[in-house]
Amino acid sequence: MSGSTLRTSPTEVKHLAVAWLSISLAFAVVNAYPAGGRPPVTELLSPQMHYSLSLALVTVGAGFLLHELGHKLVAQRYGCWAEFRASFEMLLVALFGAWAAGVLFAAPGAVRVHGTVDRTAGGHISAAGPLTNLSLAGLLYPLTLDAGFAGDVGRFGVFVNLLLAGFNMLPLGPLDGRKVVSWSRPAFAALILAPVAALAYLLI
Numbered sequence: 001m002s003g004s005t006l007r008t009s010p011t012e013v014k015h016l017a018v019a020w021l022s023i024s025l026a027f028a029v030v031n032a033y034p035a036g037g038r039p040p041v042t043e044l045l046s047p048q049m050h051y052s053l054s055l056a057l058v059t060v061g062a063g064f065l066l067h068e069l070g071h072k073l074v075a076q077r078y079g080c081w082a083e084f085r086a087s088f089e090m091l092l093v094a095l096f097g098a099w100a101a102g103v104l105f106a107a108p109g110a111v112r113v114h115g116t117v118d119r120t121a122g123g124h125i126s127a128a129g130p131l132t133n134l135s136l137a138g139l140l141y142p143l144t145l146d147a148g149f150a151g152d153v154g155r156f157g158v159f160v161n162l163l164l165a166g167f168n169m170l171p172l173g174p175l176d177g178r179k180v181v182s183w184s185r186p187a188f189a190a191l192i193l194a195p196v197a198a199l200a201y202l203l204i
Contacts, residue, residue: 006073008083015086016065019108022091024061026098026106027160028053033102055149059140059157063133063164064108070132071111075125080115110174123183126176130191133165137198159202166195 032052068084075082086109097103113125136157143154169192171177181188 005076006069007076012083012085015109016068016084018088019084019086019091020057020061020065022086022095023064023106023108024053024056026094026104027060028056029095029098030102030104031056031156051149055152055156058153060160063136063157063161064106066132066136067129067164067168068109068111070128071113071125074128075111075113075115075117078115078117078121078125080113080117080125082111082113082115084111085109119179119183122179123187126179126183127187127191129176130165130168130180130195133161133168134191134194137161137165137195159199162195162199162202166192166199169195 028049029052032049072082072084087107090105090107090109094104094106094108097105117125140154140157140161143150144158145151146154168175169177169180169188171181171188177188177192180191
């Protein structure tokens with residue numbers, strides 16, 4: 001493996017920023033107006049929406065951003081070129097779905113990796129994203145005992161990061177679970193059972 005310095009570019013920074021803000025806004029709309037029904041544009045400037053957006057930026061947005069950077073850092077340690085590219089079409093779908101129907105379908109983009117990647121390296125790179133979300137959930141859990149904004153960050157952040165970890169570990173299509181299970185079934189089992197068990201505990 002090569003060094004662990006994170007190497008990026010102005011193009012990647014722009015793509016990450018657009019995806020972070022878009023996903024946060026979509027989650028904020030769904031959180032503030034869960035019934036959907038196309039809230040008036042003027043309501044998107046309300047105090048309720050400001051609070052929801054602030055919450056989404058530091059929970060959903062940060063969870064997504066650090067998930068992708070986890071993939072990128074491990075890929076670069078294997079000597080690969082790795083940069084995030086947003087899917088602008090899917091970001092528009094997420095924003096419109098949140099505003100029009102209160103439904104979120106988020107596929108903001110992915111880290112593109114070029115280089116020699118065997119099954120082990122692919123498994124490590126893929127596992128890095130869900131592991132990052134599990135770590136964030138653990139770090140945020142103490143905040144769930146607080147009140148006010150900090151408590152909301154903790155509760156929402158733990159739930160969202162566990163959801164991101166569990167969903168991405170499904171062994172389907174381009175999701176992380178497919179490459180992890182191809183590399184190591186025990187690692188796959190641990191990484192999918194951990195968020196599922198934690199979510200079940202929180203919901204029960």
